[in-house]
Amino acid sequence: MAEPLLRVESLRVELPTRRGVLTALDDVSFTIAAGEVLGIVGESGAGKSVTGAAIIGLLEPPLRIAGGRISLAGRRIDNLPYNAMRAIRGKKIGAIFQDPLTSLNPLYTIGQQLVETIRTHLNLSAAAARDRALALLSEVGIAGADERIDHYPHQFSGGMRQRIVISLAIAANPQLIIADEPTTALDVSIQAQILALLRRLCRDHGTAVMLITHDIGVIAETAHRVAVMYSGRIVEIGAVRDIVANPRHPYTCGLMSSIPRIGGSRDRLRQVEGAMPRLDEFPPGCAFNPRCPETVERCRLERPHLLPTGTSAVACWLYDEALMQAEAVVDG
Amino acid sequence: MLAFVLQRLYQAVLVMLAVGFIAFALFNFVGDPINGMVGVDTSLADRERLRQELGLNDSFVVQFARFIGHAIRGDFGLSYQEARPVSQIILEKLPATLELSSVAAGLALLLGVPMGIFTALYRRSWLSQLLLAVSLIGVSLPTFLIGILLILVFAVVLGWLPSFGRGSVVHFGWWSSGLVTLDGWRAIILPAVTLALFQTTLIMRLVRAEMIEVLRTDYIKFARARGLSSRAVNFGHALKNTLIPVITIAGLQLGSIIAFAIITETVFQWPGMGLMFIQAVGFVDIPVMAAYLVLVGFFFVVINFVVDLLYFVLDPRLSVGRERVGIG
Amino acid sequence: MAEAALRLRERSASPLRRIFDSDLWWSFKRSRVTVSATLVATAIIGGAVLAPWVAPHDPFDPGSLSLLDASNPPAWLDGGSWSYPLGTDNQGRDILSAILYGSRLSLMVGFSAVFLAMLLGVTLGLIAGWNGGLVEAIIMRVADVKLSFPAILIALLIDGLARGVLPRDAQSEIAPYVLIVAIALSFWVQYARTVRASTLVERDKEYILAARIIGVRPVKIVLGHLLPNVIGPVLVIATINLALAILTEATLSFLGVGLPPTQPSLGTLIRNGNDYLFSGDWWISIFPGMVLAALILSVNLLGDWLRDALNPKLR
Numbered sequence: 006m007a008e009p010l011l012r013v014e015s016l017r018v019e020l021p022t023r024r025g026v027l028t029a030l031d032d033v034s035f036t037i038a039a040g041e042v043l044g045i046v047g048e049s050g051a052g053k054s055v056t057g058a059a060i061i062g063l064l065e066p067p068l069r070i071a072g073g074r075i076s077l078a079g080r081r082i083d084n085l086p087y088n089a090m091r092a093i094r095g096k097k098i099g100a101i102f103q104d105p106l107t108s109l110n111p112l113y114t115i116g117q118q119l120v121e122t123i124r125t126h127l128n129l130s131a132a133a134a135r136d137r138a139l140a141l142l143s144e145v146g147i148a149g150a151d152e153r154i155d156h157y158p159h160q161f162s163g164g165m166r167q168r169i170v171i172s173l174a175i176a177a178n179p180q181l182i183i184a185d186e187p188t189t190a191l192d193v194s195i196q197a198q199i200l201a202l203l204r205r206l207c208r209d210h211g212t213a214v215m216l217i218t219h220d221i222g223v224i225a226e227t228a229h230r231v232a233v234m235y236s237g238r239i240v241e242i243g244a245v246r247d248i249v250a251n252p253r254h255p256y257t258c259g260l261m262s263s264i265p266r267i268g269g270s271r272d273r274l275r276q277v278e279g280a281m282p283r284l285d286e287f288p289p290g291c292a293f294n295p296r297c298p299e300t301v302e303r304c305r306l307e308r309p310h311l312l313p314t315g316t317s318a319v320a321c322w323l324y325d326e327a328l329m330q331a332e333a334v335v336d337g
Numbered sequence: 338m339l340a341f342v343l344q345r346l347y348q349a350v351l352v353m354l355a356v357g358f359i360a361f362a363l364f365n366f367v368g369d370p371i372n373g374m375v376g377v378d379t380s381l382a383d384r385e386r387l388r389q390e391l392g393l394n395d396s397f398v399v400q401f402a403r404f405i406g407h408a409i410r411g412d413f414g415l416s417y418q419e420a421r422p423v424s425q426i427i428l429e430k431l432p433a434t435l436e437l438s439s440v441a442a443g444l445a446l447l448l449g450v451p452m453g454i455f456t457a458l459y460r461r462s463w464l465s466q467l468l469l470a471v472s473l474i475g476v477s478l479p480t481f482l483i484g485i486l487l488i489l490v491f492a493v494v495l496g497w498l499p500s501f502g503r504g505s506v507v508h509f510g511w512w513s514s515g516l517v518t519l520d521g522w523r524a525i526i527l528p529a530v531t532l533a534l535f536q537t538t539l540i541m542r543l544v545r546a547e548m549i550e551v552l553r554t555d556y557i558k559f560a561r562a563r564g565l566s567s568r569a570v571n572f573g574h575a576l577k578n579t580l581i582p583v584i585t586i587a588g589l590q591l592g593s594i595i596a597f598a599i600i601t602e603t604v605f606q607w608p609g610m611g612l613m614f615i616q617a618v619g620f621v622d623i624p625v626m627a628a629y630l631v632l633v634g635f636f637f638v639v640i641n642f643v644v645d646l647l648y649f650v651l652d653p654r655l656s657v658g659r660e661r662v663g664i665g
Numbered sequence: 666m667a668e669a670a671l672r673l674r675e676r677s678a679s680p681l682r683r684i685f686d687s688d689l690w691w692s693f694k695r696s697r698v699t700v701s702a703t704l705v706a707t708a709i710i711g712g713a714v715l716a717p718w719v720a721p722h723d724p725f726d727p728g729s730l731s732l733l734d735a736s737n738p739p740a741w742l743d744g745g746s747w748s749y750p751l752g753t754d755n756q757g758r759d760i761l762s763a764i765l766y767g768s769r770l771s772l773m774v775g776f777s778a779v780f781l782a783m784l785l786g787v788t789l790g791l792i793a794g795w796n797g798g799l800v801e802a803i804i805m806r807v808a809d810v811k812l813s814f815p816a817i818l819i820a821l822l823i824d825g826l827a828r829g830v831l832p833r834d835a836q837s838e839i840a841p842y843v844l845i846v847a848i849a850l851s852f853w854v855q856y857a858r859t860v861r862a863s864t865l866v867e868r869d870k871e872y873i874l875a876a877r878i879i880g881v882r883p884v885k886i887v888l889g890h891l892l893p894n895v896i897g898p899v900l901v902i903a904t905i906n907l908a909l910a911i912l913t914e915a916t917l918s919f920l921g922v923g924l925p926p927t928q929p930s931l932g933t934l935i936r937n938g939n940d941y942l943f944s945g946d947w948w949i950s951i952f953p954g955m956v957l958a959a960l961i962l963s964v965n966l967l968g969d970w971l972r973d974a975l976n977p978k979l980r
Contacts, residue, residue: 061562095564102562107555110574111654112581121573122563157653173563352810363826473969477962479912479932481919482954485939489951493943500943593815600817603920615920618825626825637814 008079009036010213011060011181016083017072018052018059018237020284027284029055029068030237032310037181042207042214044228044245046221046260048281052237053217057183059083060215061098062090078180096126099174103186105166109158115142115169116154119176126177141172145202164195168202175206181213188223200227221260225249233257236281236292238308243317253319255297291322299323345645349638354405356634360627361404413628418620423628426613432512433503434598434609440516440529441598442591445536450583452537453544457552457579458571468541475538480597484531484604491527499524501606528605532597540587548579585648592640595633702966709960713768720762721748736941739948752948755941760948763934764956770930771957774844775911779903781849782910786856787899791887793857794864805861808854816851820913823847824922840924848913855902863895904968908961915957931957 018030030052037043045053058064060075062085075083077097082090094100102108110118119138123129129137135154142150145168158166167187174182184203188196204227207214216228224231225245232242233254241254252258259277279296282288288295290305297304303322311318312325407413413423452472456465492500503515504524515521551557552575560570599611606612610629617625649655712719735757738745745752751760789808793801811819827843867873868891876886917923918932919939926933931953938950 063558063561091564091566093564094562100559100562102555102559104555108559110556110560110578112577112652113574121565121569125563125565125569159654170559173559177564355810359822473965474958474962477908477912477965478958479915479919479961481916482935482958485935485942485950485954489942489947596815596818599821600916600920614821615922618821618828618922621825621828626822630822633818634814 010039010041010078011037011215012076013056013060013073014076015073016056016059016070016075018055018064018068019071021067021069022285024285028237028287029284030059033073033234033237033239034311035232035239035242037213037215039180039213040207040211041230042204042216042228044224044231045215045217045234046219046224046231047234048219050281051234053219053234054185055237056234057100057185057215057217061094061100061183063094063100095122095179096177097179098181098183099177099179100183100185101167101170101174101187104190105163105170106158106190108170109166111158114155114157115161119154119173122173122176138172138176141176142169144206145169145172146198147172163191164198167191167195167199171199171202171206175210175212178210179212181215182207183215183217185217186219187216189218189220196223203227221249233260236287237284238292238320239311240293240320241317242311247315247317253314253317253324254293254321255299255323256293291320341649342646345642349642352638353631353634356631356638357405357408358401360408360630360634361401363623363627363630408631413631414624416617416625417622418617418625423624426625427610427628427632428511429513430608430610430613432514433607434595434602434611436514436516437525437528437532437601437607437609438594438598440525441532441536442594444529444533445540445591445594446587448533449537449540449587450544453541454548454576454579456541457545457548460549472538472541475534476542478534480531480535480600481604483534484528484601487527487531488604498527500527503608528601528607531604532594532601535597536590536594539590540583543586543590544579544583547583548575551575551578554578581648581651584651585644588640588644588647592637595636699966699970702963702970705959706963706967709768709956709963710772712765713772716762716765716769720759720765721750722759722762736946738946739952751952752946754937754949755946760952763929764931764953767929767931767934767953768956768960770841770924770928771911771914771932771960774841774848774914774924774930775907777845778848778852778910778914779907781845782852782906783856783899783903785849786853787860787892789853790857790860791864791891791895794861795868795883795887795891801861804857808857811851812854816848816909816913817916819851820844820847820917821920821922823850824917828922841928844914844917844923847917848910851913852906852910855906856899859898859902860895863898864891867891867894901968901972904964904971908964908968911957911964912961931960 013036014034016030016033017028020027020029033052033056035043045056047053055064055068058068059070062082064070070083073083074081077093082093085093109115116135116138119141120131120134123134123137124131127134127137139150139154142154147153147165147168153161158169161169171187187203188199191199200223203214203216206212214228216224218224228245230243231245231248232239233248233256234240235256241248241252241257248257249261252261256277263277277296282292282295288305290303290307291297291300291309294300294304301322307322309320309322309325311320314324411424415421416423416426419426452468456468459465488500491498502524504520504522505518506513506515506521507517508514515525552571557570557575560574565573596611598607598609599614601607602609602611603615610632613625614629616622617629735753735755737749737753739752739760740747740750749759749761751764753759754763789804793804824843824847827839827847831839831843873886873890876890877883914923914930915932915935918930919936921936924930924933926937929937934953935950935957938946938948938953941947941949
């Protein structure tokens with residue numbers, strides 16, 4: 006198997022506070038292949054954004070990487086010095102964030118911001134850079150780019166601004182884009198357009214995407230694979246079709262069944278009772294066990310790690326049990 | 338744009354009228370103007386005649402209008418203390434204060450802004466901590482105390498710099514400048530530093546606070562995520578976004594230097610308008626007080642106006658058209 | 666297991682225990698600077714409050730003054746004596762006692778001015794925010810105009826006005842009150858603005874609407890419900906303002922338009938001593954100056970810490 010574009014192994018991110026050291030990410034491992042869209046889904050505070058920030062090297066202090074490795078195209082990047090990481094940012098790994106309004110500097114025209122980014126990574130003259138900027142704007146669907154390139158961010162609508170943000174992120178043709186809630190701040194109709202744009206760009210340029218969101222619908226529409234995060238850990242990971250149709254982890258099951266479906270029953274939506282534990286209040290064993298409807302004794306004692314089940318993996322003792330039982334049957 | 342300018346102008350006029358009103362009220366109702374001008378043994382009949390001559394028996398509105406008319410022409414009558422035209426006194430003292438204030442303002446900007454940027458970018462360095470500690474002292478020490486301490490050290494103990502006066506002064510028409518002589522410069526250093534200290538610390542803290550806020554924004558995060566160099570992020574993006582709100586507040590602060598000059602001029606016996614005002618307050622010399630008030634009010638209004646205009650010009654969100662084109 | 670026990674203890678502890686366990690106290694204890702600042706401030710305030718009992722001499726009783734003891738240097742220099750630890754001024758008044766009594770006046774004026782400014786500002790802010798309309802417009806316009814003039818100028822003006830209006834012989838008596846009013850009038854705007862902003866936000870919240878529907882009288886709503894919610898930032902402003910008020914009073918007294926020599930505050934003392942600076946009797950103005958600086962600095966530090974500790978964004 007070819008080396009995946011991005012490999013994250015046992016990533017651990019800690020947050021030192023005056024009450025002690027809290028764990029924001031614990032033993033997070035996954036890979037992203039070139040051109041693949043991996044969705045990262047979970048509640049607020051599950052650690053999705055922290056994962057993205059860690060990969061691109063923009064963790065806000067006092068958050069810090071405390072263990073594990075991150076490798077890009079086989080090269081380790083989590084321990085690089087600032088300047089080496091800076092060369093990667095924008096050029097190999099790009100990022101887009103949630104709020105397009107605050108992502109753009111209000112005092113510069115979008116042309117100025119584009120040209121600056123282009124010339125930082127590519128050795129082009131001002132005129133050539135401007136041409137490339139125009140091409141990028143057309144590619145993301147901004148009509149009348151010749152004129153609009155000299156406008157300021159506040160002169161664009163929300164959806165247009167997000168397109169500009171995307172154009173800035175792909176300006177230097179990175180291999181991987183980390184998209185942190187790219188459509189959350191947009192109207193539903195615009196969401197669809199932006200997602201379609203992302204899909205098209207990835208196909209055309211072969212860019213991989215790490216799509217972070219709390220909205221499973223977005224994942225189902227856009228991603229190839231998905232990782233479900235809970236309390237800083239990945240609890241299930243696999244192909245989107247697989248997970249959506251056949252969720253295994255009790256949390257994932259809860260997530261899926263809380264989505265209203267057209268033609269589904271008219272009863273109340275099932276909710277997952279309780280709330281995600283605070284960083285300083287982790288229960289022993291599996292983080293989900295207080296809310297889980299199907300716990301066994303082991304859940305409260307030992308943290309489950311990712312166990313393979315066919316083409317996906319689940320971090321849940323229920324599936325280990327099943328395997329063991331199956332083996333027991335086979336053996337004896 | 339025009340609408341904006343007109344609106345600000347209109348507000349400025351209103352404020353000036355309010356200030357003028359207060360000055361006028363001072364003039365007419367605090368004490369008896371006649372008493373300030375004549376001797377004790379002037380007969381009542383003479384006083385009454387004087388009253389009539391000066392138009393003090395006319396209606397309030399008429400008197401106010403007359404006052405405004407005079408004020409616009411710079412005529413505030415005669416000083417009680419010195420019995421000569423107030424306008425003359427002001428013209429004499431104005432250059433001293435303006436020069437002192439300008440030098441102090443320049444110092445405050447030249448020192449305050451870079452220090453603010455430094456302490457924002459290198460928050461944990463020992464130099465930053467030191468500057469912040471010193472700035473706290475700068476904000477806590479009363480200006481007059483700083484002046485006294487400086488005099489003690491540099492004039493009394495070391496004897497390097499003079500402790501009062503402007504030094505040698507050269508006259509250009511009605512303007513008298515101390516900045517063209519070495520002597521004048523030596524004399525202006527201590528008062529200017531005293532006056533500037535408070536403003537410098539304020540500007541430094543302002544720039545620092547604003548820059549720290551800006552460095553936390555999403556667009557800075559995004560700029561970093563795009564791989565822009567630290568220089569581009571800090572000075573190209575962050576600095577520009579920091580300076581614009583800072584300019585407006587700093588402008589207003591510097592305007593208030595004129596008022597703080599009162600203290601500095603008193604400590605250093607600097608022959609400017611501030612010293613004149615204090616002496617007038619002590620003597621209850623109403624015409625001088627009123628004139629000072631109107632002049633300073635005018636000055637503030639002008640500065641406010643210029644600062645507003647500057648903000649409008651510098652922030653594209655205010656000046657460039659607000660049409661939103663496109664539907665997502 | 667231990668965490669559960671910890672939580673249980675926190676919840677059932679007495680209010681006093683809760684204060685000591687809280688984040689506020691923790692951040693207070695951790696900052697050595699703040700603790701020292703509080704100690705210094707407490708020492709000065711304590712000395713000032715207890716002045717009549719603690720001061721070695723009464724500097725304002727002409728009978729107890731002796732010109733023979735005039736212009737004594739501090740006790741540790743030649744010519745000084747320990748009965749006048751910090752020296753005496755040109756009239757034989759003990760500097761230490763003068764400082765204690767002077768601090769008393771400085772603090773009294775400072776606290777009263779801040780209190781008055783708070784009262785005025787909060788009231789106007791509540792009225793402006795609650796009523797809106799013309800009333801709000803007028804109040805805010807006045808505030809805007811006033812804001813463009815530095816406090817010192819306003820205070821000077823009011824002081825000068827009072828000086829002209831009041832009879833000359835009553836001036837010494839009334840001086841502290843005039844000063845308090847003058848300083849209060851130059852500081853009320855900050856309170857008014859903050860309170861008005863908070864009022865506007867809270868006014869549309871559901872619990873206020875509910876109270877109005879039930880028919881609770883507006884005054885009761887404002888005082889009982891709105892006020893507790895907007896008081897937080899007001900307290901922070903007040904602490905910072907206290908330092909400024911003390912500074913302003915000292916400045917006005919130094920300029921000669923504040924407290925008179927018969928009831929000197931620290932500023933007046935410095936003014937008096939200024940004349941003797943050149944003749945070498947530096948202690949007459951430097952010691953009061955040091956105490957003044959220490960007082961303002963410590964109050965400023967306390968205000969800074971309070972602001973950081975109560976700022977949710979920095980947590």
